[in-house]
Amino acid sequence: MHRRVLAGDRLVATFLIGCVLFNYPLLSLFDRRAPVYEIPPVYGYIFIAWAAVIALIAWAIERRIE
Amino acid sequence: MLELPVLIAVSLTYLGLLFAVAWWGDKRADQGKSLIANASTYALSMAVYCTTWTFYGSVGRAAVSGIGFLPIYLGPTLVMALGWFLMLKMIRIVKANRITSIADFISSRYGKSHGLGGLVTIIAVVGIIPYIALQLKAISGSVSLLLSYPEIVMPGRSATMSVAADVSFYVALILAAFTIVFGTRHLEATERHEGMVAAIALESVVKLVSFTAVGVFVTYGVYDGFGDIFQRVIADPALRRLVEAVPSGQGYTNWFSLLFLSAMAILFLPRQFQIAVVENVNEQHLRRAAWLFPLYLLLINLFVLPIALGGLLHFAGQGVDADTFVLTLPMALRHEGLVLLVFIGGLSAGTGMVIVETIALATMVCNDLVMPLLLRRQTVVMGQGRDLSRLLLTIRRGAIIVILLLGYLYFRLAGEAYALVAIGLISFSAVAQFAPALIGGMYWRGGTRGGALAGLSAGFLVWMFTLLLPSFAKSGWLPDAFLSQGLFGIELLRPQQLFGLTGVDEISHCLFWSFFANIGAYVGVSLLRPPMAAEATQAAVFVDALKETGSRSAVLWRGRAKVSDLQDLVGRFLGQPRAQAAFGAFARRHGAESIGKLEADARLVQFAESLLAGAIGSASARVMVASVAKEEPLSIDEVMNILDEASQLRTYSRELERKSRQLQAATLELQEANERLKELDRVKDDIMSSVTHELRTPLTSIRAFSELLRDDPKMHLADRERFLGLIVSETERLTRLINQTLDLAKIESGRADWNGCELDLKEVIEQSVAATSQLFREKKADVVLDLPDDPPLILADRDRLVQVMLNLLSNAVKFLPPGSGQVRVVLRSIDGGLEVGVIDNGPGIRPEDQQLIFEKFRQVGDTMTAKPSGTGLGLPISRRIIEHFGGRLWVESVPGEGATFRFTLPFAAAQQPAEAGTA
Amino acid sequence: MSKKILIADDEQNIVISIDFLLRREGFSVLVANDGEEALAKVRGERPDLVLLDVMMPKMNGFDVCQAVRADPDLSATRILMLTAKGRDTEVSKGLGLGADGYMTKPFSTKELLAEVRKLLEM
Structure with a gap:
C-alpha cells in the first residue's frame, strides 16, 4: 500500500512540476534571448523540460519501490 | 511516377496491409493469443492522437506562431502523469460495467439515462465532424498536390467544383468503406476490436518514421542542421519572431488554453477514450504508456519547427500553404521516394483517426441514439426470435457512412476558411465539454442527471455559438453581421466577444464562456435536489471504483425474471452460441451444472445486463432486461440502505479483521507471559522446596537431640555437652541460612543497600x-x-x-x-x-x-x-x-x-x- | 538377636542423633553417608530396616529403594523413607517404589521409634 502511495505522490508532483515548467512565467524567461549553441533558448528549453518530465514519469511509474 | 493510378494503388495496398494486420490481430484474439497484449502496442495505439493535424497541420501552425504548436502535445504529457489515477479509474469502471463509449460512460454514471447518452452522442458527433473534415481536407489536399507533380499548385476551393469531381468526396467514401470493414466486420457486436488496435499501432509507427524522415531530410539534407536553419531564420527580420518569443498573437492565455484543451482531448476524444480505456487489455499497460506515449509525442514534434522554418525559407514569397510543407518540400526537391513515404505517413495519420473516431462515434450513435429510439417502438425489436446482432451492425455501418458524409459536408461548407489546426481546435473545445460531467461524476457523488444534462447542454450551446457558428460565418454560409453585430444585432451577443469580453483569442474565449456555463449549470442544477435511487447507485459504482471491494458487491436489483428469457434476450443481440457459452460459464462459476439449475436472482440479472451492455450500451441494456424481467423498483432509501449496508459490512469486516489480529497478538503475548509465569512458578517451587529442605534438615537434628536430652535425664555428661554443642551449631546454621536467603532475595530484587x-x-x-x-x-x-x-x-x-x-x-x-x-x-x-x-x-x-x-x-x-x-x-x-x-x-x-x-x-x-x- | 538397622543419610548430625537413639533402644546400627554406600551395605550386611534419606550424594534414596526392591534376595528388607521435602508427590513416589513407610523431617523421636517398631513387627 505504501508503495502505491509513494509512486502516486511522485506522479502528482511530476504533474505539478510540468504545469509550472510549461507555463507563464517560467516560459517568459526564455523569450527573446540570444541563441545558445545556435538553438533558440525557448525551443531548447521546452524540449529539455519536456524530456525531463517524461523521464520523471517513467521513473515514478516503472520503478519498483522496494 | 506519381500519377493517380499509382497513388490509388499505393493507397489501397497500404490499406490492404493494414487490413491484413487487423485480420491477423482478430484471429489471434479469437485464439486467445492477443497480438496487442503488450504495453508498447498499447502506447503506440494511443498515438492515434496524432492525426493529419500533427502530420501536416503542426508545421502550418509553427510557420505562423513558432512553438505555438507545442501545447497540444504538452497537455497530454501532463495528463499522462496523472494517467495512473484518472485512466486507471476509467478503465476499472469501463471493465466492471462493460461500457462501450464515452456516451455510455456518462449515461451510465447518471443512472443509465437515455437522454444523457443521446446528448453526449450528439455533442460528440457535431463536435467531431470538423475534425473528420480536417482529415478529409488533409488527405484530399495531399492527393491533389501530388497529382500536379512536379508542379506545386495549391488545391482549388472544393466548394466551387461539383461533388463528383471532388477528390475529398471519394476519399470520404473509401474511408467509410474501409472503416466498415475494420470496425463492423464481426457479426458479434462487441465493444472491443483487437485487430483494429494492432493496425492503429502499426500506423503510429509509419507516421513517426515518415515524419522523422522528412525532418531529417529537411534539416540535414536541405540545410546544414538545426543551427543552420535557426541562424538563417534569425537573420531574417520577418521570421525572427517565430523562434524568439513563446506564442505569437494572443500570448500566454492562448498557450494555456491549448494546454488545457489538449489535456481534456486526450481523455475525452471519443477515439482516445476508445483506445485508451475501452480497448485496454491490461491496466498494467498504463505504466509504460504513461511515458512512452509522451515520448512518442516529443519525437514526432522534434522536427516540426525545422520543417516549418525550412519551408518558409525555401518557399519565401511563393504562396505555398505552410500546412503542405511536409509534402511540398520533398516535392520541390524532386525526392519522389520521400514524397511517397510522406503521402503514406499522412494517409496513416488520417485513416487511423478516421477509423477509430468513426467506429467510436458509430457505436455511440447506435447504442445511445438509435437503439433507444427503436426500443420505444418495441414491436420492431421484440419481434419473436429475431436475431438482432445483424440489425446492430447495420445501424453501425449506416452511422459510419453518415458521419463521414457529414464530415465531407462540413469540409465543403467551412473547411476552406481555416487552417488544419484551427479546425481541430473547434473539435477539442467541443469534447472538452464532457469534462465537468465525466470527471465530476467520477469523484463527486452529488452530481445528478439533471445537472449533467444542464451542464452539457449549456456548454454545447455556448460552444456552438462562439466557435462553430462563427466558423460557418467566416466561410460565408452565415451573414457577416452575425459576427460583427451580434445575434439579433445585440452587441453583447457578438459570438466572439460575448458580453464584451475582448483581448483573448477565440479558443480561450470559447473555453472560458462554455466552461463557465457548463460547470455552473452542472453544479448548480445538481445541487437543486438530492440524487435519486438510480443516480446514487451508479454514483457509488463510479466513485468507489478503485476501492478494493467496490460497491458492486452490493446487488441493487429486486424483482422476478426467468432464466430462459434472459438467455434468449442476450442471445438475440450476441448470437445464441455466445449467450449459451456465457451463461454456462456463469453457472459453473456459481457452482451449478447448468444455467437451468440457477435462480434468476439479482446477480444473474446483472450479469445478463452487463453482457447486453457490451453490445448495446448500458442504458439500452437496462431497458431490454426490464422488458423480460419484472423489476420492483427500489426507492432511494432502499438503495442508500443497501449501499450503506455494503459499506458498513466492509467497515465491520475490516474492524473485525483488525480486532481479530489484535486478539491474536494479545493471545500470543498472554501465552508467552503464561509460559514465563509457569517457568517462574516452577523456579519458585524449586527454591521453596530447596529452602524448606535446607530448613528442615537442621531442624531435624535439633529436634532429635533435644528429645534425646529431654527423654534421658541420666545421659552421660559428655554426650549431653556434645549434643548441646551440636544443637547450638545447627541453630547457627539455621540463622545463617535465613540471613543469606534474605540477603540474596534483597540483592536479586534490587533492594539491597550498597x-x-x-x-x-x-x-x-x-x-x-x-x-x-x-x-x-x-x-x-x-x-x-x-x-x-x-x-x-x-x-x-x-x-x-x-x-x-x-x-x-x-x-x-x-x-x-x-x-x-x-x-x-x-x-x-x-x-x-x-x-x-x-x-x-x-x-x-x-x-x-x-x-x-x-x-x-x-x-x-x-x-x-x-x-x-x-x-x-x-x-x-x-x-x-x-x-x-x-x-x-x-x-x-x-x-x-x-x-x-x-x-x-x-x-x-x-x-x-x-x-x-x-x- | 537384636534387629539390624541401616541409617543412610548425608547429614552427620542427623546420623549421630538417630544412631544414639536406636542404640539406646537396643538395635544394632549401621551407617551410610551416600546412596551407593547405602546400597552396598544393604546387600552386604542385610539389615532388617533401612532408614533412607532421599537427598543423598551419588545415588538418591528413591534409586536405592528401587534397586533394593528389584533384588528378590532383599525382599525381607524393610524400608522407611525419610525426607525433608514433604510434598505429597514425593510420598506417593516413594511408596510407589516399594518403600514400607515414609516420614517427613523433622520428626519426633517417639514417632520414629514407633514407626521402626511397627515395620519390624515388634
Whole structure:
C-alpha cells in the first residue's frame, strides 16, 4: 500500500512540476534571448523540460519501490 | 511516377496491409493469443492522437506562431502523469460495467439515462465532424498536390467544383468503406476490436518514421542542421519572431488554453477514450504508456519547427500553404521516394483517426441514439426470435457512412476558411465539454442527471455559438453581421466577444464562456435536489471504483425474471452460441451444472445486463432486461440502505479483521507471559522446596537431640555437652541460612543497600584473612598472602567485599586436606582493574560442577570429606556482589589439583564514567 | 538377636542423633553417608530396616529403594523413607517404589521409634 502511495505522490508532483515548467512565467524567461549553441533558448528549453518530465514519469511509474 | 493510378494503388495496398494486420490481430484474439497484449502496442495505439493535424497541420501552425504548436502535445504529457489515477479509474469502471463509449460512460454514471447518452452522442458527433473534415481536407489536399507533380499548385476551393469531381468526396467514401470493414466486420457486436488496435499501432509507427524522415531530410539534407536553419531564420527580420518569443498573437492565455484543451482531448476524444480505456487489455499497460506515449509525442514534434522554418525559407514569397510543407518540400526537391513515404505517413495519420473516431462515434450513435429510439417502438425489436446482432451492425455501418458524409459536408461548407489546426481546435473545445460531467461524476457523488444534462447542454450551446457558428460565418454560409453585430444585432451577443469580453483569442474565449456555463449549470442544477435511487447507485459504482471491494458487491436489483428469457434476450443481440457459452460459464462459476439449475436472482440479472451492455450500451441494456424481467423498483432509501449496508459490512469486516489480529497478538503475548509465569512458578517451587529442605534438615537434628536430652535425664555428661554443642551449631546454621536467603532475595530484587566507597582491596583481604585465621588453625592449614603494596583503589562496599572474601576463604578451608592444606591469596593488577585469586590445594571441582556451584542451594560435596556445612547460597551471593561492582567471579580447577576462585573489580577511576553512563 | 538397622543419610548430625537413639533402644546400627554406600551395605550386611534419606550424594534414596526392591534376595528388607521435602508427590513416589513407610523431617523421636517398631513387627 505504501508503495502505491509513494509512486502516486511522485506522479502528482511530476504533474505539478510540468504545469509550472510549461507555463507563464517560467516560459517568459526564455523569450527573446540570444541563441545558445545556435538553438533558440525557448525551443531548447521546452524540449529539455519536456524530456525531463517524461523521464520523471517513467521513473515514478516503472520503478519498483522496494 | 506519381500519377493517380499509382497513388490509388499505393493507397489501397497500404490499406490492404493494414487490413491484413487487423485480420491477423482478430484471429489471434479469437485464439486467445492477443497480438496487442503488450504495453508498447498499447502506447503506440494511443498515438492515434496524432492525426493529419500533427502530420501536416503542426508545421502550418509553427510557420505562423513558432512553438505555438507545442501545447497540444504538452497537455497530454501532463495528463499522462496523472494517467495512473484518472485512466486507471476509467478503465476499472469501463471493465466492471462493460461500457462501450464515452456516451455510455456518462449515461451510465447518471443512472443509465437515455437522454444523457443521446446528448453526449450528439455533442460528440457535431463536435467531431470538423475534425473528420480536417482529415478529409488533409488527405484530399495531399492527393491533389501530388497529382500536379512536379508542379506545386495549391488545391482549388472544393466548394466551387461539383461533388463528383471532388477528390475529398471519394476519399470520404473509401474511408467509410474501409472503416466498415475494420470496425463492423464481426457479426458479434462487441465493444472491443483487437485487430483494429494492432493496425492503429502499426500506423503510429509509419507516421513517426515518415515524419522523422522528412525532418531529417529537411534539416540535414536541405540545410546544414538545426543551427543552420535557426541562424538563417534569425537573420531574417520577418521570421525572427517565430523562434524568439513563446506564442505569437494572443500570448500566454492562448498557450494555456491549448494546454488545457489538449489535456481534456486526450481523455475525452471519443477515439482516445476508445483506445485508451475501452480497448485496454491490461491496466498494467498504463505504466509504460504513461511515458512512452509522451515520448512518442516529443519525437514526432522534434522536427516540426525545422520543417516549418525550412519551408518558409525555401518557399519565401511563393504562396505555398505552410500546412503542405511536409509534402511540398520533398516535392520541390524532386525526392519522389520521400514524397511517397510522406503521402503514406499522412494517409496513416488520417485513416487511423478516421477509423477509430468513426467506429467510436458509430457505436455511440447506435447504442445511445438509435437503439433507444427503436426500443420505444418495441414491436420492431421484440419481434419473436429475431436475431438482432445483424440489425446492430447495420445501424453501425449506416452511422459510419453518415458521419463521414457529414464530415465531407462540413469540409465543403467551412473547411476552406481555416487552417488544419484551427479546425481541430473547434473539435477539442467541443469534447472538452464532457469534462465537468465525466470527471465530476467520477469523484463527486452529488452530481445528478439533471445537472449533467444542464451542464452539457449549456456548454454545447455556448460552444456552438462562439466557435462553430462563427466558423460557418467566416466561410460565408452565415451573414457577416452575425459576427460583427451580434445575434439579433445585440452587441453583447457578438459570438466572439460575448458580453464584451475582448483581448483573448477565440479558443480561450470559447473555453472560458462554455466552461463557465457548463460547470455552473452542472453544479448548480445538481445541487437543486438530492440524487435519486438510480443516480446514487451508479454514483457509488463510479466513485468507489478503485476501492478494493467496490460497491458492486452490493446487488441493487429486486424483482422476478426467468432464466430462459434472459438467455434468449442476450442471445438475440450476441448470437445464441455466445449467450449459451456465457451463461454456462456463469453457472459453473456459481457452482451449478447448468444455467437451468440457477435462480434468476439479482446477480444473474446483472450479469445478463452487463453482457447486453457490451453490445448495446448500458442504458439500452437496462431497458431490454426490464422488458423480460419484472423489476420492483427500489426507492432511494432502499438503495442508500443497501449501499450503506455494503459499506458498513466492509467497515465491520475490516474492524473485525483488525480486532481479530489484535486478539491474536494479545493471545500470543498472554501465552508467552503464561509460559514465563509457569517457568517462574516452577523456579519458585524449586527454591521453596530447596529452602524448606535446607530448613528442615537442621531442624531435624535439633529436634532429635533435644528429645534425646529431654527423654534421658541420666545421659552421660559428655554426650549431653556434645549434643548441646551440636544443637547450638545447627541453630547457627539455621540463622545463617535465613540471613543469606534474605540477603540474596534483597540483592536479586534490587533492594539491597550498597555503600560504595573507594577502598584498598589489600586491607579487605588482610581483614578477611584475620577473621578466618581460627578456621585455618583448626585445619592446621597455611594462608599465604601475595599482595602488592599500595594497589590502586577500587570502588565497592567494604562489608560486602569482606563477605565475599570470607565466603571464599571458608569454602577453601572446608575442602583442604587436613594437615597439609594451604591457601594462597593473590592480588594483582590487570587491564583496567584488580584481580584476586583464592587458591587452595584441596580435591578440586569436577568440570561439570564448576557452573553448578554458583547456583542456589547447589552444594557439591564429597562424602569422603565432611558434608559441607554451608547453606549453598554463599557463592551465588558472592557472584552477585562482584557483578554489582562491575567485576566477574569464576572458578578454575583441575580435579585433584585444587581449585582457584578468582574475581576481578575495575579501578575506581574507570568505574565512575560507567556509573555516570548508567545513571 | 537384636534387629539390624541401616541409617543412610548425608547429614552427620542427623546420623549421630538417630544412631544414639536406636542404640539406646537396643538395635544394632549401621551407617551410610551416600546412596551407593547405602546400597552396598544393604546387600552386604542385610539389615532388617533401612532408614533412607532421599537427598543423598551419588545415588538418591528413591534409586536405592528401587534397586533394593528389584533384588528378590532383599525382599525381607524393610524400608522407611525419610525426607525433608514433604510434598505429597514425593510420598506417593516413594511408596510407589516399594518403600514400607515414609516420614517427613523433622520428626519426633517417639514417632520414629514407633514407626521402626511397627515395620519390624515388634
